[in-house]
Amino acid sequence: MIDEAGGTLALAVHRDERGAVERLVQSYQNQLFGYALRLLQDPSDAQEVTQDAFLRAYDALTSRYDANRCRTLALRPWLFRITRNIAYNRRRARRSAQEEAFPEADGWHSPALRYESGAVQSLEMQEERALLEHALGRLSQTSRELILLRFVEELPYAEIAVVVGTGESAVRGKVFRALRQLRAMLTEMEAHDAM
């Protein structure tokens, strides 16, 4: 699926139109920041990665890509992919810098809970959300990322394939298996809660 509006926005950035960069950042910052935060588990790292991703996108659109390439660009998965590359590099650098004294460096500590949106939520919804968050934390890195891209950020399979760099049918299979694990966990956790 080609993101039509994305191509138009990419072209506006390419042409250095007034306010185009601002529109670009405002359109995608929440998605990219949320994604980076869940990959990195650290808000200031996630913010730096997101900013860097936008600047790299800006550099590419204004100097390396010609107008035609901008027009036909599937902007959203491209931005996700840039963010992912930077986040993975950073995580790798951070890991090699860290001592192996922290084997649970990959630990999931629910960053979202410190980032409550202002919306008032019912107690039941909060519990459901916490449950999902907890179940996500028990998934493998790969499965968690796919669930995030598919269900939190609501990307179509074709776009997820671009982001993670595999074929669409492979993504479909992986998402399915991740979903099956997640469902099993939710069922198990609820059974545990009910006791």
Added chain:
Amino acid sequence: MRCETMIEQLDEFRAGELGRPEHDAVAAHIADCPDCVAALAQIERVAALAPQLRIDAPADLVANVLAHVGDQYGSVETVVGPAWVAFNRRGITMVYLGADDATTFTSAYARRLGRQARQNEVPARYVQAVQQAAQGKVPARVPIDISGLPPFEQAVLLSLPRIPRGEVRPYAWLAREAGRPKAVRATGNALARNPVPLLLPCHRVVPTSGGVGNYAFGSTMKRGLLEREGVPTDELDTLARQGVRYIGCTSTHIYCLPTCHDARRVQPANRVPLANDGAAAAAGYRPCKHCKPALIAG
């Protein structure tokens, strides 16, 4: 239909992303498959819940990105007075000499490049490079962005660094280097509009007939810049008055432009002043391979 083939499509079925035939096939299957109905219900629950895990970006993210894009400028103190230096993420876009106030500079910037620039601190390595260039030293290597200019102007400007420090070349020489030997006048115009003087050394280009010639910021400044780089400007004036364009060497039978470092090594006794390419050819001299003096258009 078997569950295995259907179950992977349940999520797209839920999201309405399947094509008509696939959608109908899944719908027919789940009509009598309780397992898939249950699976679909759980997928729907995850899908309903997951958007609550969305996170808003910090409020200052937009401003932080914007602070790094677009053109910026600041002023740099140099030996030739204040220089306004504009830059973007790709490199230096303009060096502007001879203006005391920012307004003169910003309007010149908008006129020349059609863009606005925002005042900000100039990166230290850019400051250093501009100061070194004004002092006649070899400047630190810094990126320069002239990507918005017409291709021929870019070709002319990017040929400038081939003129060594301490030497000068005629306009016709630069026109040839830029790939259009007959476009001498257009070359002159491109140089007069050079947005990045000092760093793209247009002051090292002189009239084909000799002498120092004109400069966008005055011939006095040009003369000063060349002298700090080690060019003997008085000698250039003298040679121009005498109608001498080249220096030949009687021992090697090679002729050079007067400021070529090879010409300066010729012993005084072996030096032969030459008026043009014809005179050099008649004397049996070949052009120097360093300064490449033979002017095709000449």
